Amino acid sequence: MQYLSLNNGIRIPQLGYGVWKVPNEEAATAVGQALKAGYRLIDTAKIYGNEVGVGQALAASDVPREDLFITTKVWNSDQGYDNTLNAFDESLEKLGLDYVDLYLIHWPTPKFDTYVATYKALEKIYYDGRAKAIGICNFEIEHLQRILEECEVKPAVNQVECHPYLQQKELKQFCQEHDILLEAYSPLMNGTKVIEDPVIKEIAELHGKTPAQVILRWHLQTDVIVIPKTVTPSRMQENLNVFDFELSPSDMDQIAALDRNERNNSDPNEMHMR
């Protein structure tokens, strides 16, 4: 496993395991398999409804707590200072943990203008030592600017949709300038289109790797954290086997040219409180 350092010095595995759409009843098995395969970062959220299953896998695993990196997120309808503190307590209890490694605001929900108060609750959780790091998801530059201006603790990460068809170059640069790591969600574009892209396929053949491995390797070489999801054990292993080859500058240039601002998930400015 390869690690990066967050802006507060905490180490984060650069490749993790996402569990959106993994039903709670299946999460314990899936996360257990992922931990056995070698994943150490698990990315869940209250809205995924599987924190209990994730917690069961953590409890059953012999991986020491300090080697795990557990992320969860506050959902839109729990935003606001007090609501967030309560939602955090519930998430922690479901996970069966006394701290998480990273707690994130799931969406800025700009229409309701609650994300600054929500972030201040995250700061309290951080100061209390119950989250080793805090951050946000789906924040655009204007949302980030407000946090940087109005809050004390710099977000450690901004988790956003990112893949070769949505490379987030401007946001990535802004985050780099402010020492915020970008974390790529839906890194395989939810297993759609980009996996079938002819340029990706050609590069994959050149390296004797799969298209998914090429995409994940591209993410790693662009210095982002990447959290692919799969419930298929062979793919868990496939997605981890990306540390034994390197994309050339020419491969990287060809993938850079695939950027087309194509989103597969919601637009942060259109996400409402649900």
Ligand SMILES: NC(=O)C1=CN([C@@H]2O[C@H](COP(=O)(O)OP(=O)(O)OC[C@H]3O[C@@H](n4cnc5c(N)ncnc54)[C@H](OP(=O)(O)O)[C@@H]3O)[C@@H](O)[C@H]2O)C=CC1
């Ligand atoms: N903060 C946020 O707003 C969001 C965060 N996320 C996080 O990011 C994680 C990953 O993103 P997600 O949206 O799940 O999408 P991904 O881009 O990780 O794609 C997951 C899909 O790709 C398939 N897949 C996985 N590996 C391979 C492979 N090697 N070859 C072919 N297909 C493959 C999976 O199928 P199968 O499982 O059947 O093998 C699944 O259908 C989420 O699980 C979640 O933790 C996601 C969305 C939003």
Ligand SMILES: O=C1CO[C@H](CO)[C@@H](O)[C@@H]1O
């Ligand atoms: O992480 C995510 C997946 O689930 C949610 C919907 O249920 C999305 O809104 C979110 O971005």
